[in-house]
Amino acid sequence: MGRDRAPRRPARGHRARGGAVSDPANGTQNGVDTEPLLSLRGIGRHFGSGTGTTHALRDITFDVFPGEFVAIIGPSGSGKSTLLNVLGLLDTASEGEYRIAGSSVSSLSQRQRDTLRAHTLGFVFQASHILPGESAAENAALGLRIQGVALPERRAAVRGALERLGILARAQALGKNLSGGERQRVAIARAIATGPRLLLADEPTGALDSENSARIIEHLHTLNAEGVTILVITHDPVVAASATRRLVLTDGRIREEAGVAAAPQQEPPHHAALQARPAHRTTPPDRRPARGRTRSGIARFGDEILEAISTHAGRPGRTMMLLFAFLLGAGGLVGSIGLSQSAAAQVSQRLTSAGLDEVVVSSLGGGIVTDPASSTRIRELEGVVGVGYRAQVSAVNARVSLLPPGTVAEQPGFTGRTMYASAEYLRLVTATTRPASAPAVLEATWSGDVALVGAAAARELGIAEAAPGMRIFVAGTPVEVIGIITSAGRESLLDSSVVLSPALADRVRGEQAELVVRTQPGYPAALAAAIPPIVAPGNPGVVTVQTVADLRALQRGVNADLGTLVGIISIVLLVLACLSAATSMYLTVRARAAEIALRRAVGASRAMIWRMFTLEGATIGAAGGLAGSAAGIAMVLVASGVQQWTPILDPAIIGVGVLVGTLTGIAAAAYPALVAARADPAQAIRE
Ligand SMILES: Nc1ncnc2c1ncn2[C@@H]1O[C@H](COP(=O)(O)OP(=O)(O)OP(=O)(O)O)[C@@H](O)[C@H]1O
Structure with a gap:
């Protein structure tokens, strides 16, 4: 139907019904x-x-x-x-x-x-639907851009259209700065530019x-x-x-x-x-x-990316918020990867510094270890360089303070470690003290209740220097500070430790007593087997011996744990970034319903609309990823500086940040882009 015959095309004043068509061959x-x-x-x-x-x-x-x-x-x-x-x-x-x-x-x-x-078809709507952040010329070029018309032709057509509408002089003015009449003329120029x-x-x-x-x-x-x-x-x-x-x-x-x-x-x-x-x-x-x-396809894709970037530039407030969300996500990822790598390297470094020359001996109940005879027997074994003693004091037992407990209403609690250590232990871990003779004094029983304090512990307690009469209180007992550990050597925790003299052992209980056996290189495995029957001939099973090989297994465990932790933190951060960006983009899609309808009206397909929003997500994600990489790297540098670690930063981490940002951006845009692509243009144009 629709081909009712009529003698010729009516020039004016047609019938409302049954319009005429003749000569279907050429019309x-x-x-x-x-x-x-x-x-x-x-x-x-x-x-x-x-x-x-x-x-x-x-x-x-x-x-x-x-x-x-x-x-x-x-x-x-x-x-x-x-x-x-x-x-x-x-x-x-x-x-x-x-x-x-x-x-x-x-x-x-x-x-x-x-x-x-x-x-x-060309459309001119009552509300002219001019894109506010784009110039009159860019607005007029919208249809041609969607058609993928080459730039010179596009420019010529837009120029011609604006000229015909007498608005060429305003070509560079932003849509939001045009008057109502000018907007409508630009809208007509946009409609006719595609011919x-x-x-x-x-x-x-x-x-x-x-x-x-x-x-x-x-x-x-x-x-x-x-x-x-x-x-x-x-x-x-x-x-x-x-x-x-x-x-x-x-x-x-x-x-x-x-x-x-x-x-x-x-x-x-x-x-x-x-x-x-x-x-x-x-x-x-x-x-x-x-x-x-x-x-060409690539040039059109380039145009679409530029358009996505220009959309971001036209909405600085929203762009900054989105950027920040992706920055947090990618920055958290890059920072936690860098920090975990730096921390793992630190663990490795500690273990390497423990080297292949250390065996740690402990026993059930600790009695065998605290017996001086055990140290003497071990010392006699081949390959042993020295045997040091150490034991932890639990924070509950230690209660270290600068002033006598109860003299001031509230004293800040000491957060460092309290321990016992023999002078030989301090020598074996190559710790240095001021005065240098302090470790020997520590062990001399006639010296009474004395302690060495690590440099960081001294700062925390407010001790400037070890001097006669300088005291701290440990579990209520006054203890004289006879020296400062100026360098912690291989045992960096000594820096924040208070090391007590053995004379205090009857009042302040030590736990986890251990003998640290320093060996010549290559001896630990053999000594690990030899030590238990020597120190506990009757019951070697109560003695536990740890070598660096065991610690290496521990290191792998620590690295795996760190990796899992980092993975979980990163995923949580990325999901949060993705959700907040998706919400913001979804709201944007709702707010841009008229623009979407306009684009559909001038010929954009659903796929083009989907691509437009996906590219907006990808570009803001990539930018956020780049900024996040920079922030993450800064975080690793600062944290490593504070912890005195060697920062481990693989340059590829920047690429990871950008890639993850881009992918998160695409994921965040997925649903909003789908909503935009499916939007009913007829409905949206009314809104
Ligand atoms: N999507 C829709 N769902 C339900 N009703 C609709 C929808 N679109 C239009 N209508 C209804 O169809 C009728 C015609 O609406 P339409 O907007 O085409 O009228 P109009 O002549 O353009 O009105 P106006 O001059 O006020 O713009 C109205 O009763 C309107 O409520």
Whole structure:
């Protein structure tokens, strides 16, 4: 259907029903177009179902021929916008047949509909839907960008369109700085830059004063005179009067306004601008720009990335928030990887410094270890360099303070370690003291209750120097500080330790007593086997011997634990970053509904919209990842500096940060991009 025969293309004042088509072979008669550009037969559109059904359009039948200027008028709610959306392929009719240039739209794929919208149709909306952060020229180029038209052609077409609308001088002004009239002219420039055959305009003068309205009407007529078919929805009687044909919609039904054939010949009374309206042409010239050169896939992708970046630049507040979310995620990841690697290296370094020359002996209950005979027997074994003694004192037992307990209301608790150690132990771990003789004094039982204090412990306790009469209190007992450990040697914890003399052992209980046996290189394994029967001949099973080989297994365990911990922290941080970014992007999609609809209207496919938001996520994620890498590296450097570790920073970690940021950005954008791609443009354009 839709091919009712009529003798020739009606010049003006067509019937509302049964528009004419003749000569299907070429659609012309004597050089005059006879095939309708638009043909509607029995079109209906209803929303909802059952008793709540709204019939917005009912049995709409009419044709629009090339070169016509048709006004659709009607009261509010009569279905005008719905009709325009159906005509513009932003919405689909519930029933009837709609043909554009002879092709039934119901047989077209979504992609073909997008292409048809991009190349054949141009839209001008009541709210001009100008992108506020982009210049007038960039706004006008939107359709061409979506079509992938090469830059020189794009520039030329945009320049031509802006010039025709008399707004070239404002080409570089941002959309948000344009006046209402200027916006609408840019919107028309955007619509015509792609060289459409049909311009669909919804209340193009609705928000304008009479002077600006007159200019817009003039421009529409100039375009019409150049061959663009115009279909305009309007409440403005002047626009309606200037059309060559008027269709009236009432309650979703259409009728041709009686006696309109002569209407276009009359000059509208109060728009002087229209006096210059050119005569209506029957055969429009083909105004479509040559589309020989479109951008290659890579160049288009580059354009899309630039567009994503420019979108971020146009919304600095939101961009900073998103950037911060990704910065935290990627920074946490990079920082925790760097810190765990540095910490693992530190553990390795400790173990290496323990070297292959150490055996640690402990026993159940500790009695065997504390027996001086055990040390003497071990010392006699081949390969033994020395035997040192150490024992921990639990914090509960130690209660170290500078002033006697109870003399001041509250004393800060000492957070370091309290231990017993023999002078030989201090020598074996190569600790140094001031005075150098302090370790020997520590062991001499006649010296009474004395202690050595590590440099960091001394700072914490507020001890400047070991001096006669300088005391601390350990479990309420006054203890003289006889020296400061100036260098902790191989046992770095000594720095923050208080080392007590054995004379205190009867009042302050020690635990985990151990003998540290320093050996010649290569002896630990043999000594580990030899020591238990020597120190506990009757029951060697109560003796535990640890060598560095055991500690290496421990190191692997520690590294694995650190790795797991880092993994969990990183995943939590990334998930949080992803969730907060996804929320923000989802809100953005909602806020940009009109922009999405506009892009769909000028020909963007669903895939393009999906790509646009995904690229926005990827670019902000990559930027956040880069910033996060920098922050993470700074964190590792600062923490290592404070801990006096050697920072371990693999340069590849920057790449990891950027990659993880990008992937998180894509993941965050996935759902919002899908929502955007699926958005109903007809619905969004109303909002
Ligand atoms: N998505 C929708 N869901 C439900 N009802 C809808 C939807 N779109 C339009 N309608 C209804 O269809 C009818 C026609 O609406 P439409 O917006 O096309 O009218 P209009 O003539 O353009 O009105 P106005 O001049 O006020 O913009 C109205 O009753 C409207 O509420």
